[in-house]
Structures are given as structure tokens and as C-alpha cells.
Amino acid sequence: MNILITGGNGGLGIALAERFLQNAGHQVWLGVRANRNRAEVLAASHGDRVRLIDLDVTQENDWQRAVELMVQSEQSPDVLINNAGFHKDGLLAMMPTEDWHSVIRANLDSVYLGCRAVLKPMMGSRFGRIINIASLSALLAPRGQTNYAAAKAGVVALTQSLSKEMARAGITVNALCPGYIDTEALADMPEAERKGILATIPMRRLGKPEEVAAAAAFLASREASYITGATLKIDGGIL
Numbered sequence: 001m002n003i004l005i006t007g008g009n010g011g012l013g014i015a016l017a018e019r020f021l022q023n024a025g026h027q028v029w030l031g032v033r034a035n036r037n038r039a040e041v042l043a044a045s046h047g048d049r050v051r052l053i054d055l056d057v058t059q060e061n062d063w064q065r066a067v068e069l070m071v072q073s074e075q076s077p078d079v080l081i082n083n084a085g086f087h088k089d090g091l092l093a094m095m096p097t098e099d100w101h102s103v104i105r106a107n108l109d110s111v112y113l114g115c116r117a118v119l120k121p122m123m124g125s126r127f128g129r130i131i132n133i134a135s136l137s138a139l140l141a142p143r144g145q146t147n148y149a150a151a152k153a154g155v156v157a158l159t160q161s162l163s164k165e166m167a168r169a170g171i172t173v174n175a176l177c178p179g180y181i182d183t184e185a186l187a188d189m190p191e192a193e194r195k196g197i198l199a200t201i202p203m204r205r206l207g208k209p210e211e212v213a214a215a216a217a218f219l220a221s222r223e224a225s226y227i228t229g230a231t232l233k234i235d236g237g238i239l
């Protein structure tokens, strides 16, 4: 299968790629933007099985080019993992307009653009798996994350709505809601805040990127054929 993963240089993106590469039959396409060092290292150690693709997920043209490149290589996307995203937290009363829009664009508009770009080839092959990486913030709506929580809640709703549209086309659409996963996304968190967060997690530890990747691998498999429109939280028991 051909797996397209956005945010391919990030902590979760690399773990997703490594997980799919465990299956010798999978070809991985990693969408990268500015930073690509880790993705390049991964690609160098896997030869033709990993290809890097320039993909700013907020850019319609990038999506079009990415999917065209795959189709021209006769490697039409079978699995799309909408993983790219970021948060820029702050109280709404003081939130600059740009922080609202940039977070909505990168986390929600991107998922619309990505799904739309792959649907035609997936419908053509009557098979597809779309996995949207939302967040526990979509369900918890924490203070200080109005932009991010709204975007990720939008991803959950988009997932459910699209799953119904695609239910008879062989395409499943599901969302993952990770809690606190140990990647660069949490790197700038002050130690005191980290300790406070650990106290709220029943398992008393952060999640590992591989633990999210394992769930994505299952949802992408043919065995997961009757699961669509699902929202799976991966949070060590917080919610």
C-alpha cells in the first residue's frame, strides 16, 4: 500500500513512518515542509521505500502536486494520514488574529484540502483509508486553546461527516485523539507544568509516538474495514 503522511519530519510523523515500514509491502511518502532532517535520515536508510514530498498542508497547489506525483509514479494513495499541525496557545481575549487563523489553517483547513485531494484516486480504486490526527483537546477543550481545540473538534466532525459520504466507496475515515505524547510538540513545556500534567494522567506517563502509530496502523489495515467515523482517544485514561 502507498501511505502518505503529512508532517513527516515531526515526532509522530517519523513514528508513523517507521511503523508502516515494518510491513515490507508498504511504500511511505512523507510530506515535509521547512524541516526535513529527520525525514531525510529515515529515507536514506530505507532506499526507495521512503519518498519525501514537498507539502505545506495549507497550500492547495502543494496537495495537487503531491497527489499527481504519486499517481504518475503509479503509486496512487491508499492511505492518507493527516498528521501535520501545531498549537499556539493563549487566552482568546488577547489572541492575535493571526494566531487564530494560522492554527485553523494548519490543523483544519489542511484536513479538508488533504481529504479532497486523495478522494478521487481512492474512489477510482474503491479503496482508501483516511486517518486524521485530531487531539484530546477536541474533546476536553482546555482553556488557552480556543483556536487549537476548535480546529481539532472541527477535524472530528469533518471525519464523521466524510465517513458517511464515503461509506459505500470502500473508503474509511477515522480520527485519533492523542492526549500528551512525548514529541517536540511538548518540548517547550515548563517542568512544573509537565509535572502537573503527569498527575492528571491515570497511567502517570506521557504517551509514546509508537503507541499512536500502532493505532493508525490498525485503522489503515484491511482488517479495520468496518470501522469508519470513529474517534479513538489515546490518552492513558485521562478522559
Ligand code: NDP
Pocket: 006, 007, 008, 009, 010, 011, 012, 013, 032, 033, 034, 035, 055, 056, 057, 058, 083, 084, 085, 086, 087, 106, 133, 134, 135, 136, 177, 178, 179, 180, 181, 182, 183, 184, 185, 186
Ligand atoms: P511535531 O511538532 O513534532 O510535528 C508537527 C509536524 O507538523 C512538523 O513536522 C511540522 O513541520 C508539521 N507542520 C506544521 N504545520 C505544517 C504545514 N502548514 N504544512 C506542513 N507541515 C506542517 O508534533 P507532533 O508530531 O507531536 O504532532 C503531530 C500531530 O499530532 C499534530 O497534528 C498535533 O496537533 C497532534 N497531536 C500531538 C500531541 C502531542 O502531545 N504531541 C497531542 C495531540 C495531538 P515543520 O517541522 O516544518 O514545522
